[in-house]
Amino acid sequence: MIVQKKHLRACIALSSMAASSLLFGNKYAFADEVNTNTVEPQSTATGAAAAAVATDTPSAADEPVVSAEMPVAGAVTATEKDGVKQTVLDPLLPEATEISGSTLPNGYLVFYKEDTILAETAVDETGLFKLPVTGIVAGMKIKAVVYGNQDKTTVLEETEWTVPATDKPAADVAMPDPITDPTLAAPEASGAAETVILDPLADETLNASTELPAGNIATETPSMSVSAAAVSVETAAVQEAKGSWYYYVQSGDSLQSIATHYATDVASLVRWNSLVDANKIVVGQLLSVNGTNAYAEIDKETRTFADNAAFVNYLGQYATDIGVDYNLYASVMVAQASLESAYGTSKLGTVGNNLFGIKGSYEGNSIVMRTWEEQSDGSIIWIDAFFRLYPSYQESMVDYAEKLRTGVSWDPNYYKGTWIENTTSYKDATLYLTGRYATDSSYYLKLNSIISAYSLTKFDGPKTVAADYSAIVAGNGYSIDSLPWGTTGYEYVASSSAYYGMEVHVSRQTADSQYSYISIDGKDLGWIDSAALKRFATVSTNYSLPIMNGGYSIDSLPWGEPGCVKLGDSATYYGKVATVVRETANGAYAEIAIDGVLKGWIDKKAFNAAFESYTATIQKGNYSIDSLPWGTSGYRTLDWSSAYVGKTVSVIGKSADEAYLCIAYNGAALGWVDYKAFESFGSVNAYYYAIVSGTNYSIDSQPWGEVGYAYLDTSANYYGKEVLVTRKTANGQYAYISINGKGLGWIDNRGLQTFTTKAVSYSLPIMAGNYSVDSLPWGEPGFVKVADASVYFGKIATVLRETANGAYAEITIDGQRLGWVDKRVFNNVKQADYYAGISRQSYSIDSLPWGTAGFQTVGSSNEQLGNCVKIIAETSDGLYKLVQKDGQTLGWIDNRALTAFGTVAANYAATIQSSGYSIDSLPWGTTGFTLVSLTSSYLNKPVQVIRETANGAYALIAVDGKTIGWVDKRSFNK
Incomplete structure (x- = not known):
């Protein structure tokens, strides 16, 4: 049929529709429909099912003909008087406690039972109302009178209803509050636009009308019952395949009314939806009305969000890649999704993952919501609206991006003003959407506000990946931009120089890692070239210590880090209490603040690092608490111990002579006080x-x-x-x-x-077992025997201290402190520290020098031939040597199996630059040396030199921590 300039008002029932998609700010959308060719659906439904559908076939005179609307189960029957009434009542059942619906806007509505007022309320510009009532019974006649004002002097309209009886129990539901329901909030609360033109996004396969230009709304969306009626009741009742239509249960629904409306039966609904109680359904429940309920298989989006920021950041992880794929602004996409779905809280957003209110079906699946439309003559028809049911938000966003790139049927370039290649910034795109996607004249301002509030431009630009680490701004002269530098629409924000030396958090990076998105103290800054950042591991801390060593620098970064700049000297703050806010992961460097001002990084050795804080109680007054230990140059008195007598403080430092203690109270540093303030004695x-x-x-x-x-x-x-x-x-x-x-x-x-000792460090084997290991040197008062030396016979003991006369040694074995021994346990052996090569075969390697009682053979020189070993001890006559290889003790070997050569320790990096040299087990020419490799195998590769021969001709090299062998040092030069 041809529709000739017919006027339509589409009013969305509050109990059924998502605020974000169809109703914005409680205002209706108005549009003219012009010369749109539509196909009139043919209905074969009968009875109540057919009665729920209003046909809209114009007469020859182009006057719309509206079918009489028959009541469905549980509905309220209206008695029509003169003309078509504006007051519409939502379905009402006996014993109802609330009345809701819509009426003339800006009036005063009164409900009467005969001459008794049941309820009354003022009506705002939306015309929507909801009132509590009592005493609603079947057969009751209810009259609604709309007055021009609260004085009830002018009657604008009167309408009557009769409450029907019902043979099926109504759904056990709570009536939604059109004012408090978060999905229906006004724009100020939810951010939803006031009006939206939906049809350019409607699925043409399920919307009987074709897509219309801006400023028009399709009027021929068929009722669900028409399509359902096209299938025989018998077929629908026995269908057991997975359902694809999911009806959103609304206030006043019952299984009988739903079954009648969708040409099926209650038993099928119960079976398809696995209902335990056939008499109870709830508002918001999704019921499959054409097959087994497979919603749980379709819906993959189960995440909830603590706040709006969490929602936008969640969408952002998809938006960037989608934006790149379709050359759209991810920031605009996330802002629209937030605005249209009220940050994911709208009905369509929560049950259908439909963030943009797109109509139709997705992979055959739809969410169905019942709505009503008011025609130009004021008559009301109820229809079913189909909305796409997506598995997750990601599919909703991809589908929307596809629509922006492909446009509408009459104009594939309908949204070309949102494409990045046609814009200079996201602001061009939001302005272009205003008047096209939404008729709200401030639509672009709302989108821009969301983008600004949540820094959504961080999702624009090239593909990015999530990141989560801290870094230091170590480069000067780099720009910080709204998007990665060079990206269309990027804007300069600041210079890296303003944040030089500061720690920032990196939350995203471009896929090539060239640019990083940074924030500081939770405030987003923008994108910066990753070359301007220096990453090293830090840990947050919060403790205070006094600076007790003036020989260290205070730097912009931990000392030695690239870009490190000296800021001051620790001597400037000697004795001052520094608050440590961060440390490097290895605990070597600390970032400090003094008097609340961040100073930089300092070596922790500038503190008395060995000191551990403890608590103590101040016992005496009249001692000054000073900025530095009393008498130190520049000290000043800050307080007196008298104010803290009897109070427990933290001792956080001590002077070198331990005469003064640095204290803190309740976490705040106080200063230095004489230690006598803690004593009640001399x-x-x-x-x-x-x-x-x-x-x-x-x-x-x-x-x-x-x-x-x-x-x-x-x-x-x-x-x-x-x-x-x-x-x-x-x-x-x-x-x-x-x-x-x-x-x-x-x-x-x-x-x-007390007895005098001296610290030493050397290792020797225990060679005599007839001595004791004691807690103190033997004979000292209080000494106690710990063990017999014979238990450790042949073991290597490390000597930590000796008595002043050198007679006794404190030893450890295998890292465990044992006690004190008579040094005669080392009888017949002496210390050694040099290198040699095993150059002869057929010599045994033994647990003790060969021939010593109890010796055992543990190896052979044949196995170690050509290897470099370290001599750590030898018998007094020099005939046998205790050898180690790579730090592992091998045992004792006859001196005749060795060829000694002089070496010196080394530790530097070099690069092999010449081929043709051998790498040998011992320095080339040393008796017993063997070929290990050639320098050609390591050409131009860095190596670490760990020893050199005494004459400097040969170097022992390692690669990646593994010892390789000896090489002529001339191979390091070309």
């Missing part, structure tokens, strides 16, 4: 080492018995260990001890033994 400074020789003494926070003392540890845990004594009580009875820089506490002086 004490004197001390500085000497001692051995913990008692096992039954307590280590306490104060000398045992002093007021407020607390047990900290037992001397048994430190038995035999060396400690440093830094203070003693005035009577000498108690001593304050520490170990490895960590303060332990006060101990009874009787638990300590």
Whole structure:
């Protein structure tokens, strides 16, 4: 038929439609339909099913003919008086507690039961209403009167209804609130546009009308019941294939009314949808009305979002690649999806993953929502709207991008103004959509606002990949841009110089890693050339320590990092309390702030690194708390200990002489105070080492018995260990001890033994088993036998300390501290440290020098022939040598199997640049050397030199940490 300039108002029922797609800001869309050829669907439905469909065939005089609308189950029957009424009531059942629908806008609506007022309300410009009522029963006559104002002086319209009886229970549903339902929120709340022209996006296969130019809305979308009626009731009832139409249950629905409307039966709906209770359905439930419900197989989008930002970032991971594939702005795509779906909360967005309100079907699947339309003569018809059901948001976005690139049937270039090649920035695209996609004149402003609020331009440009790491801005003169530099529409934001030396977070990178998207302290900055960033692992920290060494620099980056610039010296801040905000992953460098100002990176050795903080209670007043240890040049008094008597503070540092402690209270650094402020007793400074020789003494926070003392540890845990004594009580009875820089506490002086020792470091095998291993040197008061040396006969012992007279040694074996031994356990052996080559065959390698009682053969010189070994010990007569290879002890070997050669340690990189040289097991020419490889195999490759011959002619090289052999150093030169 030909439709001649027929006027149509499409009003969307609040209980059924997604706010983002069809209703925006509670305003209706108006459009003229011009000369559109449509095919009138033929209905074979009968009874109630056919009655739900209004035909729209014009008469010869082009006047629309509207069929009488028969009531479906559960509907309210209206008594029509003069003309077509504007007040429409949603389906209402007996015992209902609410009345909802639409009426004349900007009026005052009153419902009457005879002369009694049931409910009344003012109606806004949308004409929508919802009111609570009581006492609704079958057969009741309800009259609605629309007045011009609340004074009820002018009647605009009267309408009557009769509440029908129902033979089927209504759906157990809660009536949606058209005001509070988040999917129907006004633009100010949800960001939805006021009006949208949907038809350029409608699926032509399911919309009987062809696509119309801008400013028009298709009017011939067929009712679902018409299509369903085309299939016989018998066929529909027995269909068991997977369903493709999913009806969105609305307020007032019942299984009987749904079954009647879609030409099937209740039993089929129950079976298809696996309903447990045939008498109960709920609003928002998706029911398959033409086969087995396979919605769970279709819907792959199960993610929920904490806030709008999480939603846009989730879409962004798809939008960038889709934007690149279709040459569209990903930022605009995400902004439209957010606006149209109210950030994914609209009904279509949540149940159909349909972010843009596109009509039709996707891979044969549709979400069906019941709507009503008001014709130009004021009559109302109900129709079913088909919307595409997508498996996920990604398919919805791809489908939409496809539409923007292919246009509409009458104009494939309909959206060409959104294409990147036709624009200079995303703002051109949003402006072009205004008046085409949406009639809202401020549509582009809303999109631009969303793009700006969530920095959506970060998704534009070339394909990107997610990233999550921190980096330092280490380059000056690089631009920070809204898009990767050179991308269409990119804009300059700032210079890298403004953030030089600062840490930024990288959240995305271009696929080629050339550009990175950065933010600082949660604020997005933009895209920067990755060459301007320096990445190294850091960890966030928050603690304070005083700077106690003035010989270190403060730098823009950890010292040695490329681009590192010196900013100052630690000496400037000597004694100052620095707050450490970050550390390098290896813990070597710290980024510090002093007095709340970020200063840069410093070597942690500038602190007293061995000091571990602890808590203590201030006992005495009248001691000053100073900016530096009292008496230090430039110190100033900040406070007094009197203000903190009885309070527990954190001790975060100590002066070199331990006379002053740096303290903090409740996390805030206070300054330096005399250690005597923590004591309720007299004490004197001390500085000497001692051995913990008692096992039954307590280590306490104060000398045992002093007021407020607390047990900290037992001397048994430190038995035999060396400690440093830094203070003693005035009577000498108690001593304050520490170990490895960590303060332990006060101990009874009787638990300590003092004797002079010296630190050493060498290794020798235990060669005599008739000596004991003791907790202290044998004979010292309190010494206890730990083991017999015979247990470790032949083992290599590392000597850590010796007594001043050299008679006793403290040893470890295999990294475990054993105790003190008489040095005669090393009888008949002496230290050695040189290299030799195994140059002769047929010599045994033994666990002890050959012939020593208990020796065992563990190898042969044949197996090690030509290898370079290290001599770590030898017998006193020099006949046997204890050898190691690559740090592994091999055993004892006859000196005649070795050829010694002088070497020196080395550690530098080199590159083999000449071929034709051999790489040998020993320096070339050394007795027993063998060919390992040729330099041609490593030509132009970097190597590490780890030793050299004494004459500097040959180098021992390693590649990737693996020792290769000896090479003539001339091979390093061309």
